Amino acid sequence: MDPRRLSVLAHAHHPIAAPLSDESVRRLLDRAVVRGDERALDLGCGEAEWLLRALERHPRMLAEGVDIDGETLDRVRDEAERRGVADRLALHHMPAAEFTSARSFDLVLNIGASHAYGGLLPTLSAVREHLAPGGLVLVGEAFWEREPDPATRETLAGPCVWADLAGTVDQALADGWVPVYAHTSTLDEWDDYEWSWTGSLARWALDNPDHPASQDALKAAQQHRDQWLRGYRGVLGFVTLLLRRTVGG
Template structure:
């Protein structure tokens, strides 16, 4: 199965493709958008869940989303149309690292998409290039809750050097010229909900479409992901969403 289609199916019931619940998303957006009339850019927006939530609660906010996945952007357009938000949402199918815009943004989000830039600090550099004076950046990044075991690394397909612990992650951000003005560390419950949703959505699709040529691939992907999580990185990989201002 195409990786982008697989991700689309896995996130059907959890469109914020990161381990945050609805209340956490709402709290972060309240702090990130204090005026209620900001321009918002989401780099690696996926199905634009952050943007749609921001626009739905704030009729003067305008959003721009950038992603390479046509499947995800089609889902974003469909959701925007259903919510009556199409006129205030602009979507671009392009590499987020190469995106340019004719104006700056009051909030730039890169949540769970720093890999598209080659890591946390390159993602922050890209965000800074789009940021209006006094603006904010919302960045979501993984970190090690504890030293990763071989099983955890295998479950993630990661190396031990791919993430730091939380304190070191924040140190890297502050050394790069940013000040955290708020943050949310995903709880174990948010992680569990996200992972059960990911594997469950994909498994349900496979069960409901047994004759689809991708059904077996979806089933196997869900089973492998569940195994890698439950017997590997559960309790080891954390996720922090930082709200930053330039120092």
């Protein structure tokens, strides 16, 4: 099955493509949007659920989203219309690294999409180019809660080099950033995310037994569930850091 189609089905009940509850997303956005008239940029926005929620809550905010997945952005346009925020949301179909803008942004997001730049530090350095003075960055990154077995490391991290939580924060500090807030995803949030992912996909397969992709979808749900329950449950962590530059940085 086409991986993008699979991801759409898997996220049917969890539009944020990361292990964060609605309450955690709301709390992070409350800390990230200070005045209510910020210009926000999401690099690797996916369904742009972070931006849509921020725009709904703050009628003077403007936002831009960038993603390489054009079909997803088409859905975001429809969803933005439906939620009455389309006139304040611009979408760009391109690799995040190619995005340029004449104006800088008060808030830049990159949640679960640092692979677009090849890791946390290249992401932070790219984000910096788009950030207005005194601006905030919301970056969501995986880390190792515990040492993974070699198969789990290979399957999940691929070329990404993840540290533990303290090491992840140290990387940001050494690069001239200060965490002004953060959220570390709980095991409950991971479980909700993964049960939603695997469950939504399996449910679609069971509801559509005659669809040519039904068996593939069921198999993908099972493989993903096995990798999670036998591999990275309690091993892979996720932290969403709200960062500012150090003074003079």
